[in-house]
Amino acid sequence: MKSQAPLPLRVLWNAFYWTYERTTWQYDVMVAAILAFVWLTPPDWLNDPMASGCGPVGWLLDLLR
């Protein structure tokens, strides 16, 4: 993607067209994003056949209520 493109667009393109090696900070950010999705998304939202409940997000929402 050309460098004149707006930053958010470039970030999105770089996340899609992945050319970074392992052990780079970009890789770490991607890993953190994936782990956040896996662990924070309530299993009920995904209709998980093996897990149930709202997960950590549910606990947080309960705490805030």
Add this chain to the structure above:
Amino acid sequence: MTFTGLIGRICMFPLRLIISTCVRLRIHPNTLTFIGVLINIAAACALAFGRFITAGVIMVIANIFDFIDGKVAVELGEVSEFGGFWDSVIDRFSDLSLFIGLIFLYSQLGRTDYVMITALAMMFAIMTSYTRARAESLIKKCKVGFMERPERIVLFMIGAFTNRMAAVLWVILVLSVFTVADRIILTYRELRETRQAIA
């Protein structure tokens, strides 16, 4: 040093010990590869019966074999073209067996939606390897895209140990689709550039 680099270094300590033991016992790397797939099939059976923690533990053991075979080959001076080919083929069997285990589980639970998601993830996981192999017969290197085998395996383990397999399957599916697309784009661009350079 990055966080993932640090984890890699920590994991290398026990692996070094296992590698040196295999070298001392002169275990052939192709045998290690084969043992790896057999253990992965056991992991697939555990997944099929919904025993995720057991599957996670077995996957860790299986992937130790998977990881060390190449290093043992180097240290024993047994690196061969057939070894590389054998490793790639056996890796595909390992990948497929884990997905099939999950397909069996979800079909037993009557969850057609997750049977389809797992099947699609399996298809794109295999296409990830195929696109690279085929592309590298046409261009020099095709190493783009995030979701390669090590990432997939670690995600499977995380899903098994923390009982978040559904989320893991979504991640594997979406990122494998991106990876296949990345490889097609790169190959198209490289071949176009070569064609233009010749013209």
